[in-house]
Amino acid sequence: MTTQAPETKIVDSYRISCDGGEGALGHPRVWLQISNEHGWVECPYCDAKYIHKDHADSVDT
Template sequence: MNPILGRSSPILKCIPGKINGTAIRCITNKIQDIPIHTGQKWDANDYRLVRFTNAPKQVNTNWAVNLIAEVPPKEVTERVVWCDGGSGPEGHPRVYINLDKPGNHSCGYCGLRFVKKDHH
């Protein structure tokens, strides 16, 4: 008995047979959940997986955090740079990034990284 739905779920328990002349659809395989970009993954017995009985769950494996990590940091000579994510309707509000401390500094909106290049 499923405590959430108040009845037996076809994913959790399957009893083949007929009720009032209607055949009962029997699902014997448990559905395995695929983690999404936030790491969310449900147990095989979770009632929320019932929506994926007829079609598989589609998860985009090209997560934005992995794609932006492939872009190399932009080397600049200024102490302060600005990022607008590509300007215009494709971008984001302009933010200023201080590069006084060593290392990469990323934009809070789009994740592009900047590094101060020493000009010695």
């Protein structure tokens, strides 16, 4: 059995929310802040990686 890699999303805001995206099977909504220094943040629940569009070319996906 293989484990799927966490989802990566390009976003246009530095403050985003994540709820797991699976309705009742998701997780509590959390608000995440993307730092200007790194340009990305990972959700502590589902490990989804959010990359700000201004940093999309410089961050490894």
